[in-house]
Amino acid sequence: DVQMTQSPSNLAASPGESVSINCKASKSISKYLAWYQQKPGKANKLLIYSGSTLQSGTPSRFSGSGSGTDFTLTIRNLEPEDFGLYYCQQHNEYPYTFGAGTKLELK
Amino acid sequence: QIQLVQSGPELKKPGESVKISCKASGYTFTDYAMHWVKQAPGKGLKWMGWINTYTGKPTYADDFKGRFVFSLEASASTANLQISNLKNEDTATYFCARSGYNYVGVMDAWGQGASVTVSS
Numbered sequence: 137d138v139q140m141t142q143s144p145s146n147l148a149a150s151p152g153e154s155v156s157i158n159c160k161a162s163k164s165i166s167k168y169l170a171w172y173q174q175k176p177g178k179a180n181k182l183l184i185y186s187g188s189t190l191q192s193g194t195p196s197r198f199s200g201s202g203s204g205t206d207f208t209l210t211i212r213n214l215e216p217e218d219f220g221l222y223y224c225q226q227h228n229e230y231p232y233t234f235g236a237g238t239k240l241e242l243k
Numbered sequence: 244q245i246q247l248v249q250s251g252p253e254l255k256k257p258g259e260s261v262k263i264s265c266k267a268s269g270y271t272f273t274d275y276a277m278h279w280v281k282q283a284p285g286k287g288l289k290w291m292g293w294i295n296t297y298t299g300k301p302t303y304a305d306d307f308k309g310r311f312v313f314s315l316e317a318s319a320s321t322a323n324l325q326i327s328n329l330k331n332e333d334t335a336t337y338f339c340a341r342s343g344y345n346y347v348g349v350m351d352a353w354g355q356g357a358s359v360t361v362s363s
Contacts, residue, residue, distance in 0.1 A: 168346075168348070170348075170349050170350070172288075172350070174288075179247075179352070179353045179354065179355055180338065180340070180350075180353040181353070182343075182349065182350060182351045182352075185343065185346060185349045185351075186346065186349075191351060223287065223288055225288070225290075225348075225350075226348075227346055227348030227349050228348070230302070230304070231290055231292075231304040231305065232278075232290040232348050233290065234287055234288040234289065234290065235287070236287045237287045237288075
């Protein structure tokens with residue numbers, strides 16, 4: 137199975153700042169990485185897939201980059217609604233695997 | 244709009260069975276596969292497998308072969324997850340999630356989750 141290692145596990149930032157979350161695959165997954173947001177009481181949301189393609193409705197302050205084994209989610213100009221949990225997931229091969237998550241908290 | 248509405252919380256004893264439903268609306272049910280994802284308390288997401296909603300063919304991740312069954316009621320736009328011989332470690336929230344149209348491994352819409360608690 138492809139192991140996905142996310143870092144950092146926790147991140148504290150203030151509205152208006154920019155943050156980056158990293159995701160490393162244990163082997164090459166080409167461009168096939170997705171990012172999801174999880175917030176209490178809300179359905180999980182797909183933000184980005186195929187490394188850098190924004191899902192319809194994802195604000196442009198979100199961006200994804202990377203290929204092969206190393207990927208980054210960047211959120212620019214943080215808004216209050218951006219705080220929550222973020223997961224990466226490889227969608228290159230079975231079984232699809234997720235990172236352990238990054239908790240983005242308000243500083 | 245696209246909605247996946249899951250059944251309510253369940254409290255079960257070890258050895259019992261549970262069936263979780265996921266009713267889809269806002270799109271043609273058989274055009275998109277359905278994934279199932281497990282989240283144990285305080286833990287991350289784990290992919291359980293998916294079901295082809297056109298053919299009914301399920302695919303299970305290795306850890307979910309045997310006691311777990313994905314099924315459909317296509318006429319009702321509903322996907323189901325049945326877990327038999329429940330164990331304490333099955334305590335979790337179970338999500339259904341619609342696959343992407345061009346990338347089946349992407350999950351572009353999620354249910355709200357169904358909580359299953361297994362306790363004697």
